[in-house]
Amino acid sequence: MSMIKIENLTFSYPTSYENIFENVNCQIDSNWKTGFVGRNGRGKTTLLKLLLGQYEYNGNIEASVEFDYFPYPIADKTKLTNEIFLEVAPMAEEWELMRELSYLDMEADVLYRPFNTLSHGEQTKVLLAALFCNEEHFLLIDEPTNHLDVEAREIVAGYLKKKKGFLLVSHDRHFLDGCVDHILSLNRSTIEVQSGNFSSWMQNFTQQQNFELAQNKRLKKDINRLQQSAKRSSQWSDRVEASKIGAADKGFVGHKAAKMMKRSKNIEARQQQAIKQKLSLLKNIETVENLKLSPQKYHANTLVSYSEVACCYDGKVISDPVTFTIQQGERIALDGKNGSGKSSLLKLLIGESIEHTGTIQRGSRLVISYVPQDTSHIKGRLSDYAQDNSLDESLFKAILRKMDFERIQFEKDMQDFSAGQKKKVLIAKSLCDQAHLYVWDEPLNYIDIYSRMQIEQLLKAFSPTMIFVEHDKAFRDAIATRIIQL
Known part of the structure; x- marks a missing residue:
């Protein structure tokens, strides 16, 4: 050891x-x-x-x-x-x-x-x-x-x-x-x-954060109360001191003023102690704000139909053919071993030319928002990226702020972002899209645990129609309404 x-x-x-x-x-x-x-x-x-x-x-x-x-x-x-x-x-x-x-x-x-x-x-x-x-x-x-x-x-x-x-x-x-x-x-x-x-750590960390939030709330009230008491004591002291002018017994009045001043100083000391305690709290609080999504409702219940679709590689079929439909409000997870064609099925849906059998029928005027696996194309400034992709820049950056981006990141070249931050850029872009169908290919690669739970809450709250590939079992079990096994 x-x-x-x-x-x-x-x-x-x-x-x-x-x-x-x-x-x-x-x-x-x-x-x-x-x-x-x-x-x-x-x-x-x-x-x-x-x-x-x-x-x-x-x-x-x-x-x-x-x-x-x-x-x-x-x-x-x-x-x-x-x-x-x-x-x-x-x-x-x-x-x-x-x-x-x-x-x-x-x-x-x-x-x-x-x-x-x-x-x-x-x-x-x-x-x-x-x-x-x-x-x-x-x-x-x-x-x-x-x-x-x-x-x-x-x-x-x-x-x-x-x-x-x-x-x-x-x-x-x-x-x-x-x-x-x-x-x-x-x-x-x-x-x-x-x-x-991890689960035991998360439970303890959450309890500590809740304790500190409660302690912070109590101390904040105490500080406000003590500030008001200090103000009143100071005013009383000033009034008593002023009453010495023309008073018959200046010694008695002076003693009373000193007493009030001492009380005021004691209150101030307690106030400073409470402030000091307060400053030691909330240093590690992880704020996870709620994200929002504006999915569009499609005019028909069926958005996409796969019929006997199997992807091919060098002329060879790499998986059994699948037949299924994507219905309004479904969140479908594609499951299967690496190399079974999950990503290829998603790419076919967004119109990429990939060798395959069977047919895919997409509804007319269907708006799709796509999050790819690859982040290598992410470079340049966030403002330029928003403009190039016709995004509302304020909304785009607000989403990233909620996903724990510091403002200093907005001035950096995205090429210097961590792998997780690059992935968050792709997800934030997708959340800006008012789409009928969200197609996400391993969206959580490199993304931190808090953001994963934040995205889970978002998808549960807004129930967009989705088809996705994700190997995080906790996320998939929480989000998928149906699993298609390849």
Whole structure:
């Protein structure tokens, strides 16, 4: 057992005027299975890179373990997978990797295939297995679930539960509950460590916030009451002092004035103490404002019909054909393993040219709002993006503010946004659209937990007609009115 200690850590990027971290202190046991949570843009990935020694910083990071990072950067993905394994874990034996792969329900033959022919999910499993072959290393795992379907997430969560010695960044609540025993939370102004899984941490954090809100409300009332009392005491004191003029017994009146002045000072001291207490509260309050959506009602009950539709790749059908309709008010989730054609079915719906069998019939004058998986095209200023997409800029930015964007972000190039912030831009754009049908392809990739719950509440409140792909089980179970299995 050894501790990873972070002491008085202060860091900012050379191009930034603000510190990402300021005098941060925490420590983690190297045997813990630690989940790392926090809102987008708070610095989770930055902290991992600081632990890896990639940036200069003020303060001290002390660790007796060597760190490895996932996703491991692969220079040449055309190499055979077993060659990649030897790069990642040079001291390990091939049989050790085969053992790890078996725990992840993978066949050994993937070792003899070029790495770039593996699906994203298979690549994720191979790299995790290889990295855990590095004995006595502490693994920093940065959002591994983004390319994993629901079944694969269950398998990887079960695999990680049997391991120890890792720090896992993830926004998938169900996944975290399945594999961690501690939570490191990057809050608004502090960083804290707590024993337990995500659900127990969330319950405790919510209780603390509710307590602080109640305490803040009480202190606010006390401060107002004390301010009024201090004002009255001061006025009384002034009046008594004024009554000394022409008074027969100036000593008695002076004593009375001093007494009133002392009372006024006592009230002021109590007031300052209450203010001091109040200032120590609400530093980590996570405000999650309600979002709004203005979906249009379509003139017919059926918006879209899929009839015997199956997507093809190089002339080969990659999934069984599906037949279903999208009815007014439905929220349909497409479910299936990676590579089963979920995204392709959505792209066909928005009019992309993809080889397929069967037919898709869209209602006439159907307005569709689409959120793609890919965020690589997000660049430039938010104002220009709003103009290019004919968005109401004020509404667009107001939505982003509600999704925890600071005003300073509005002046930055979106290319410098975190992956989660880029995804929020796409969702905010979609929420500005007054559409009949919302088509969202893995909208929650990289998006923080609070925003996920915020979007859940929005979709429940406004009940738009939707078809979506999402592997976050908690979100899908809360939102989907029907699941189409591929």
